[in-house]
Every structure is written in structure tokens, then in C-alpha cells.
Amino acid sequence: MAIDFAIKDHIATITLNRPERLNALDEQHYQALSDAWIEVRDNPDIRVAIVTGAGDRAFCVGADIKSYSPASRGWADLWLTQRQPLLNRGLEVWKPIISAVHGYCLGGGLTLMLATDIRIATPDAKFGLSEVKRGIVAANGGTQRIAQQLPYPIAMEMLLGGGTMDADRAAHFGLVNKVVPREDLMAEAQRYAENIAANAPLAVQASKELAVRSRDVDTATGLRLEQMVARTLRQTEDAQEGRLAFIEKRQPKFTGQ
CATH class of the missing domain: 1.10.12 (Lyase 2-enoyl-coa Hydratase; Chain  A, domain 2)
Known part of the structure; x- marks a missing residue:
């Protein structure tokens, strides 16, 4: 399963490791990611977590659309509210989560980032919610958190227009904490994590x-x-x-x- 999970010095690192698909997530990968978040929540040795994407092109572009069939699920699934819990779907994880973002951070990738606490990005990062271009909405917290975390007209520009925002503009509006060179991304995320992990x-x-x-x-x-x-x-x-x-x-x- 291409969700890598490692723990060192009270810091968990979750890597979405499917670079050939821009770290898009199909049903199996969503389940593995759900298991990872539950481990972060429940393991007392973990004090903080970092989530990032493998490869050079993307943090995560969300759901692997090609793997989903609209007719494959029954309506009863709509009321399975505790099924496959995710960080951006409401799983309560009170340990701090840091996103280390490079390249494309779109759709479910952005809704994942919006559910984290601290975000480090590289200059090539691109943020967007393009779901309206495909006839759907930005679910898993997309329509809720974007308007909480950005000024209303900027949030609506992203949510209703489906365009992208570059790293500098994201930093300007406070969507990310810091923009660093690609080679410094994980070191900077680790620095933040170590600072937090040293506290009570x-x-x-x-x-x-x-x-x-x-x-x-x-x-x-x-x-x-x-x-x-x-x-x-x-x-x-x-x-x-x-x-x-x-x-x-x-x-x-x-x-x-």
C-alpha cells in the first residue's frame, strides 16, 4: 500500500507515495490513509505528524477519479458517517499536523491540507478546488474550511471558479505559514515538528x-x-x-x- 508511515523521536511522517498518479487516492489508499490518521490519534508515542507527497510533481491531487464509479455505491453509504474516518472528514486528532506541500495540491489534496495546523510550501505549489469543473462539490470539508481560512471573496473565487492559487498568494492570505525552496521543505517541516514535540x-x-x-x-x-x-x-x-x-x-x- 502506497501510504508510507514512519515514527521517529515522537514525530510521525505520512507520505502519500503514488507519484505516477500525482499521489491521487483511490479507495484502497483512502483506507490506508484513514488507518494512518487513527494510528496518529491513538499511539501515545506520537506527539506530532507531518504529511507530504512523494515525487517531484504533487502533494496530492485528491481522489483518483478514474477509479470511482458513480453507480458503485448505494445510498445507504450516505449515513455511514463513521466509515473510513479521515482528518478532513471530521476525525478528531488533537496532535498537531504539519503539511509539507510541493507541486499540485488540488481537490482532496487541498481539503487535506486545510485540515492540518501548520503548512510549509515550495514556490511551485499550486492550490485549487476544481470540483465544480467536474459537476461536483469540494467535499470532505472543502466548502466549509476554505471560507473559514480565507477572506470570503478569495474563498469564493477558488470554490466557484475552480482556478488555482500560487504559493506566494497563498502565503499572502495566510493559507500557508511559509514558502521555502524545494530542497528545504522536509527539513523545515521537521524543524516545526521538533519544536512542537519538545513541548508538553x-x-x-x-x-x-x-x-x-x-x-x-x-x-x-x-x-x-x-x-x-x-x-x-x-x-x-x-x-x-x-x-x-x-x-x-x-x-x-x-x-x-
């Missing part, structure tokens, strides 16, 4: 969850959730270690406990 895992995951949930609750509720989580984290071993390390002027050794 429970505090990092709590911070991500609170920030994400803040989009769906009123401020008073969000502040109360923050207060409850903050009080809870103060009782953890990592909080005690962080305090002692600060007093002793040393690097903390966090365990996620």
Missing part, C-alpha cells in the same frame, strides 16, 4: 482542541472550557516537571503524564 504533549493537544472548538462555541463557553482544562492540566506530572525545569534552569523532560 497534553498541553499541546489541549491547546489545539480548545482553539478548534472555539470556532463552534460562544466566547463565554470557550473561556469556561479553557478554565476547566487549565485547572486539570495543573495536576499533571508534566506541569510539575515544567515548573521544576524552569526553576532549575534546564530543559524539561515531558512524558505526557
